[in-house]
Amino acid sequence: MKPFHAARWVGCALLALTTCSAIAQNGSASEMTPAATSSSSAKAMRAANRELQKKVRQALIHTKGLNASGIAVRASNGAVTLQGWVPEQSQVALAMQAANGVPGVTSVICHLTVRPVGQ
DSSP: OOHHHHHHHHHHHHHHHHHHHHHHHHHHHHHHHHHHHHHHHHHHHHHHHHHHHHHHHHHHHTSTTOOOTTEEEEEETTEEEEEEEESSTHHHHHHHHHHHTSTTOOEEEEEEEEOOTTO
16 A cells, blocks of 8 residues: 555544544433433422422421421322321321322321320
8 A cells, every 4th residue: 555545544544533433422412411301300309399398397387286296297209108296196187187288299198106295
């Protein structure tokens, strides 16, 4: 092979490699977009869960006849879990009713126990 043809061939090969590298980089950048979207949607879901927890907690606090000081609230995609204790059995139903009345709540799981005051 003549030196001129060899240099030309090497130049074409380098150009091809550079082009392939650029295409591969652009391809991976577009692949990251769904991950970023997934991450932002996960953040939005966590924020929505925290907001629902807050609304349920406020509903419990403002429910007449309910001592909500021993109740913890967790929310996940509309499903709310109540954990902790109340001083009387009748307050379990009050807590469930209050949580069910909050917009966005799709179900309530109750893990409340009755613990009389002073125990």
